Amino acid sequence: MSRHDTKGVSPASNDGFLLKLELHSDPKLLCVVRGALENLTEVFGFSPPDRRSVTRAVDEALTNIMRHCYQGQLDQPIEVYCTRVPRRSSSDGAGLQILLCDYGPEVDPAKLRGRPLDEIKPGGLGLHFIRQSMDTVEYQRSGSTNQFRLVKYLQPSTQSLGS
């Protein structure tokens, strides 16, 4: 498998392809991705709270990749694929799927659960934010690639690019 293969998801060949971003693992670029996601989610037709949710989830997922997968290295590759996916039921609209790919070490799924919130302490909140913000949160290892798949579905009343 090539370094940039995303076998299993093939986002770039999907008819629903919307946007691809490639960035280095430099935290200074997080604001750039947030800006892109804020605009994409608006065009897609999400409500302001859902726009913030999607942007927050992607930002937190990228933060985790930078901190934990790449351990603070600033020059490692990250790819972000945004695609439109079909509705999952008649009660919601189309979904926006964001696939984040990195080439760091395999992630221990046990560490993706997040910590309980009943203790007041710093840290460990990012995963909780992601799970609270998105409808689907999945991780898989494909060859040398970590793939984090996030999906948020439109509420039925919203119609735009996602309709």
Next chain:
Amino acid sequence: MQISARHSDRTTIFDVSGDIDLANSPEVRKALLREVREKRTPRVVMNLSKVRYIDSSGVASLVEGLKACRDLNLRFILFGLSPSAREVLQLSRLLKIFEVYDNEDQALASQI
């Protein structure tokens, strides 16, 4: 992100502007903890009215500031939360833990 401090009447107000994320939350944490642990200012106030976005590392910095204040029996106050900042504190169940006001006048007038 920019952070500056105003000092008056046993109070320090940090004016923060921009987004607080992984790139700059260490700067917020450093400024906060220095004010609390070294200067022991009785009341530390965070003006977040020009902060549009706070990520989990930013929330962690605020929690560290709160805990440091509690350890020294000092007050730690937030005001001017954006919708996004309010949401992350709600998601992390911390909104009720912090002392939060809508604006500076209310924050400075508060007595506990």
